[in-house]
Amino acid sequence: MSIEFLITSLIIVVSPGTGALYTIATGLSQGFRKSVIAAFGCTLGIVPHLAAAIAGLAAILHTSAVVFEAFKYAGVAYLLYMAWNTLREHGTLKVDDTRSGSTSAAKITGTAILINVLNPKLSIFFLAFLPQFVPVDATNSLPHMLELSAVFMAMTFVVFAIYGAFAAAVRDHVISRPKVLTWMRRSFAAAFVGLGFQLAKTNN
Template structure:
């Protein structure tokens, strides 16, 4: 038995006879678009990348991977809070949800403008050189990720545009996409940790590469903002 559902990219069929609950899984087209966007964001230099590199260069790969683990747990927590919080807002008021998306679009446009105006936020702050326990490094990565307001705003603005406001499974899909974002980002972060010295030297040496990242980041953020604005009222 199957029924038709309407997602962001059009109608699709769900097999109701399956024992696996797949209502929280986005359509293949949505997942493909989200994967591409997540990959672009994962390779774009930023504060988290700078922290991973600094810890790796100071304490070795073990410290680097501990930082990745801490940031990853923070991402999962943000994804859960964003999914549940936005779904609650949607249930309370569609108008409020639409207003939140408009504010999100403005925020994304601001990020794009900041990237073009001030350049990349890639900075590797020198560590004090002291040996640190891996768990302490993990907690540092987790704490920095959880207390970063930009991460909170990012999830509040990034996830909703891949889910229809009228979708009864919006919360599950946003949580799923948050975890998927992590699955895309962790392999990228792992490669960066494994090649920390060469990666850092290359990024510092090539101004063209840094500018290319800036332009790419601005383009992605601007595209997301326009998408949010154009989908209002659907």
């Protein structure tokens, strides 16, 4: 496994995106344990894209404008839905004043998975990214693809869990200050809208 792959993957993982944003918001609103669950769900949400890239299904998404647009705007709609729920205090930043938080682990996991599943850029990314690091003389590329995918997913989980830990560490300071919480809720909603706008501009 090349150092280039590790560095490139780390840059991609640490870059702010919907998964990182959701994990941070969960850490702020639900605490560290739930943020780890969110990080795990976001990591699981990568699996369908990896499977599509390995199976070559991502090529269909890349070449079919209709499929890509439908998939893309489903993701945009979901991001706008999350922004709306965040502003209404029913979504990502619905803060519970207990240590454990009120949102179930299953719901957090499901939301995190859906966030990454509805991101067509991941499929396109893995279609173009992973094959570059498979040895050209490899008789069977599948083991190499699986190894690279596993490393990328492990890196995603660790980085997102760290994001969640930092967010959970300042949770008490946030929930004890209503004005700060209101500002952060609006900021997260705006971030979801901004990410949705960026996704809407994506071309296949």
